[in-house]
Amino acid sequence: MEKWVGRMLSSGNLYSANIRLFPIAPFGPGGLPDNVDNLLITWQSTNTYNAGLDLTTWNKRLEFSFDAYKKVTSDMLLATQLGAYSGLGTAWNDIKTPTTNDGRMTNTGFDIGLTSYNIQNNNFTWKTNIIFSKYKNILNRMNEPNATLPGTFDEYGTKSLVTLSQQGRPLGAFYGYVTDGLFRSQAELNNGIDYGLSIAPGSLWLGDVRFKDLNGDKVVDDKDVTVIGDPNPDFTYGFTNTFSYKGIDLSIFIYGSQGGDIFNYSRRQTEALSSPYNNQLTTVLNRYSANNPNGDLPRYNQWHNNNNRISDRYIEDGSYLRIQNVALGYNLPKSLISKIKVSNARFYVSVQNLYTFTNYSGYDPELGALNNNIRFMNIDNGHYPVPRTFTLGTNIEF
Incomplete structure (x- = not known):
C-alpha cells in the first residue's frame, strides 16, 4: 500500500x-x-534493427541462414551525477540524487546457421546443424562522460568493487589491480615504489603479490586500478549431428563459448592464505615459502590483505566446449508392435551435460549473472554446477 x-x-x-x-x-x-523526485522521467526506450538472409542450395541439401541485429537502448534511467556540495549521493545511506532519462547502450551482433543433409537414403540418414553467434556490447553514453555504474559485491558486510561500467566500454567489465608476479628478491622489494606498507616480514615481504604502478607515480594505490577483464565472449557456437539407421537413431549436441573472462571470486576465500582456520584448496600447497621460493601462489600472510585485493589474479579464461546432450533411441518394428495394437514404440537413453572441456579451475564455466544482476556477469562465488543427468524412457503411441 x-x-x-x-x-x-x-x-x-x-x-x-x-x-x-x-x-x-x-x-x-x-x-x-x-531521494529527490523527478516527475518528468519516462520509460527507457529500445529500438531493434534486423536484417536476415535464408538460402537453400544443392537440391535442398544445404540450408543457410544469416541474421544481423542492432539493439539500441536509449533514455536509460540513471542517477544524476552531482557533486558533494549538493548534499546528495548514491550510497545506501544518502538522500539519492534525482533519476533522469539519459544514457545509451548498443548491442550489435549476428547469427549464422547452417544445416546440411549429408546422407539420405532408405536405411541411413545423417544431418548436421551448425550455429555461430557473435555480439558486442557497448555503453555508448551516460549522463556525464566520467560517470560510472559500479558493481560492488557485498561479502558478509565487506564491499568490494568488482566491476565498473564506463562510457565507451562493455557493461560489467571487471575492474581492479594488475599483478606483476610475486616479490622474490630484496631488490624487487626495494624498487623505489611505495606499496603503502613498510618492508618487513610482518608487513610487505618476499612472497607477497606485486602490483603494477600503471600511472608511473611510484605509488600503488586506487589510481592504478583499470579494466582487467571482459565477461562477454568473443563468440558462441553449437554443433548437432543426427544419425538414423533403420530403427536406431542417435543425436549428439555440443556447444561452446570462446573468449569470455570469469572472475573466480570464490578463490579469494579458498586461496586467501590468511588464516590457519579456513579451508583452502590444495593449490595453496604450491605457495611461496622459504622452502618453495618458486611457488605460484603468494605466501601465507595474516598481517595484511594486499594479496587478496581485487585483481587479475582471479581472472580466468572462461572458454569451454560442452557435450550437452547425447541421445540413443530404438523404434520397435511396425510388424512387431502392430500385433499388440500399438502404432509406435520407442525406447531411448540420454545423458545431459556429459562432459565439459575447459581450462577454468571452478566447477562450471557457464555462469550467467550472479544474483540476476547484469553488472555481475561471469562472477563465480561458489556457483552450483549443472548436474549430469541420465534418462531412460519409452514413448508408446496407440
Whole structure:
C-alpha cells in the first residue's frame, strides 16, 4: 500500500520523492527522505534493427541462414551525477540524487546457421546443424562522460568493487589491480615504489603479490586500478549431428563459448592464505615459502590483505566446449508392435551435460549473472554446477 506524505511515497519508485520508514528509533517510529523526485522521467526506450538472409542450395541439401541485429537502448534511467556540495549521493545511506532519462547502450551482433543433409537414403540418414553467434556490447553514453555504474559485491558486510561500467566500454567489465608476479628478491622489494606498507616480514615481504604502478607515480594505490577483464565472449557456437539407421537413431549436441573472462571470486576465500582456520584448496600447497621460493601462489600472510585485493589474479579464461546432450533411441518394428495394437514404440537413453572441456579451475564455466544482476556477469562465488543427468524412457503411441 502506498502511503503519501505530501509528495513523498513510502513505497519505492523512481519518479516521486520517497521516504524510508523506521519502526524503531530513539524517539519512536519515524522516517527520512530517501531521494529527490523527478516527475518528468519516462520509460527507457529500445529500438531493434534486423536484417536476415535464408538460402537453400544443392537440391535442398544445404540450408543457410544469416541474421544481423542492432539493439539500441536509449533514455536509460540513471542517477544524476552531482557533486558533494549538493548534499546528495548514491550510497545506501544518502538522500539519492534525482533519476533522469539519459544514457545509451548498443548491442550489435549476428547469427549464422547452417544445416546440411549429408546422407539420405532408405536405411541411413545423417544431418548436421551448425550455429555461430557473435555480439558486442557497448555503453555508448551516460549522463556525464566520467560517470560510472559500479558493481560492488557485498561479502558478509565487506564491499568490494568488482566491476565498473564506463562510457565507451562493455557493461560489467571487471575492474581492479594488475599483478606483476610475486616479490622474490630484496631488490624487487626495494624498487623505489611505495606499496603503502613498510618492508618487513610482518608487513610487505618476499612472497607477497606485486602490483603494477600503471600511472608511473611510484605509488600503488586506487589510481592504478583499470579494466582487467571482459565477461562477454568473443563468440558462441553449437554443433548437432543426427544419425538414423533403420530403427536406431542417435543425436549428439555440443556447444561452446570462446573468449569470455570469469572472475573466480570464490578463490579469494579458498586461496586467501590468511588464516590457519579456513579451508583452502590444495593449490595453496604450491605457495611461496622459504622452502618453495618458486611457488605460484603468494605466501601465507595474516598481517595484511594486499594479496587478496581485487585483481587479475582471479581472472580466468572462461572458454569451454560442452557435450550437452547425447541421445540413443530404438523404434520397435511396425510388424512387431502392430500385433499388440500399438502404432509406435520407442525406447531411448540420454545423458545431459556429459562432459565439459575447459581450462577454468571452478566447477562450471557457464555462469550467467550472479544474483540476476547484469553488472555481475561471469562472477563465480561458489556457483552450483549443472548436474549430469541420465534418462531412460519409452514413448508408446496407440
